[in-house]
């Protein structure tokens with residue numbers, strides 16, 4: 001990944017690291033030679049000056065080197081981070097369904113991958129080079145030390161081995177601890193987000209639950225802190241023992257060399273070299289431990305990143321999918337059984353229903369009956385556990401999900417409100433039309449939101465957000481993971497310059513819903529239009545307008561409408577009533593009223609609401625109900 005992110009930086013990082021590795025040994029040897037020259041009483045001006053020059057050069061490099069290495073390391077880390085992030089999210093796009101995003105353990109993995117995946121490759125490269133650098137420095141000092149005392153060299157190395165083993169064990173424990181506290185940290189993050197979330201703010205204030213949620217957030221942090229403290233204390237204990245052992249070995253060696261020098265058994269330069277070498281070997285040994293442990297721990301954490309990258313697809317996609325041709329006959333659910341996981345109850349039980357080509361089918365039923373679940377299966381967000389969903393007789397499992405979805409236009413019950421411009425909010429419905437102002441406006445007009453959007457401060461370019469300041473700019477576009485994303489144009493495109501500039505605009509619930517509808521309309525005449533509660537947030541007039549539009553629009557088109565407002569579904573060609581995950585009844589509006597089952601009951605209850613005794617024109621709806629019957 002480092003190589004792919006930037007070859008030049010990786011090479012520069014490697015070369016600089018090696019240069020920094022030989023500096024301390026060069027300085028120690030030059031110092032020894034200068035001291036020996038002086039102590040020997042025969043200093044040659046040329047030699048001393050040359051050694052002095054080398055020492056001065058090394059001094060400059062020692063002063064400058066770390067900053068340059070740090071810059072190269074950071075720059076390289078930034079680029080690797082971008083590649084890693086792109087790879088990670090590319091991998092999450094491979095999950096064509098929703099199940100992975102509802103699996104808490106997998107969400108923890110994604111969070112760990114996000115947290116460590118971006119930084120890890122850079123840190124591993126840096127730790128690997130750091131290991132090579134400290135190993136080189138250490139080897140240089142070790143050889144120097146061995147020229148004075150092979151025993152001392154062996155003693156210092158011997159003292160470092162247990163330390164390395166202990167640190168590797170500790171790093172494994174730390175990685176396990178970080179994985180263990182993952183869910184706790186995710187909950188802490190959730191409560192933290194909630195406390196500053198504009199949508200949650202109303203309830204938080206009205207119910208006065210801010211302090212309660214803060215308490216829950218702090219409890220998560222305390223639990224995580226307790227685990228971290230325990231790990232830190234364990235590390236402190238182990239490191240105290242290994243550091244003391246190393247210090248005792250160095251002290252014993254120093255004593256020995258001083259006694260030898262005092263007895264005339266060594267040159268003054270040897271003492272200086274010995275002191276530098278012992279300190280150098282020990283610094284290299286502990287540096288080596290730190291670098292190796294960092295790399296080891298990062299590699300362990302990187303496992304989560306790889307686990308996401310290597311995760312099996314959540315839904316099998318055929319190697320050679322059958323083409324999802326234009327709908328000709330219709331869509332059929334055939335004896336479909338589905339539950340969200342083996343631990344969940346059945347959401348659909350032996351559901352069989354048909355959406356014939358060119359007809360408008362409506363789904364009705366109480367909350368939790370399974371209506372939205374049918375929608376998710378039609379878009380192949382999940383596969384049925386038993387039975388099948390057929391597109392013109394072909395099982396959805398045999399089609400390419402992307403091709404299938406390209407044939408569907410949908411407004412989901414839990415539609416998205418993107419913190420982007422109004423044009424982008426609509427344009428995301430069909431990226432090909434993102435820059436086609438004409439098409440975007442036409443879709444907005446059809447959804448009855450053009451008037452609102454054109455009245456905004458910057459019309460279609462107004463940022464619809466309260467979480468991002470500024471009036472918005474087009475996004476980064478196609479800037480890839482490569483170096484292009486670093487350009488100034490890229491940053492300006494991301495609207496970074498405008499941060500803190502203006503005010504974002506927030507729409508009302510119904511206006512957002514109309515935008516979601518416009519997003520679906522932008523997709524044009526797709527083979528299947530799914531509308532899951534498309535007008536729940538609209539005022540009566542708007543709802544009437546929308547349904548009127550839909551009636552005209554869906555003529556001769558295949559559509560599936562879900563609505564609790566049964567007045568909106570009565571015109572459907574066919575109404576399917578679900579109850580407890582099963583098809584309870586189906587037929588036309590009049591047929592179902594005559595059947596006097598669930599539909600008739602729900603319809604009567606709704607109609608009842610409009611004809612309270614004493615209301616003006618109270619009889620009008622009753623007349624309509626009798627008419628309907």
Ligand SMILES: Nc1ncnc2c1ncn2[C@@H]1O[C@H](COP(=O)(O)OP(=O)(O)OP(=O)(O)O)[C@@H](O)[C@H]1O
Pocket residue numbers: 102340344347365366367368369370371372373374413
């Ligand atoms: N992601 C999910 N994971 C687990 N269970 C789910 C999930 N989504 C829905 N369910 C369950 O599946 C059942 C059917 O839900 P579904 O959303 O399809 O009902 P619905 O008929 O659309 O309800 P509503 O009218 O309230 O929108 C419910 O019991 C619900 O609790």
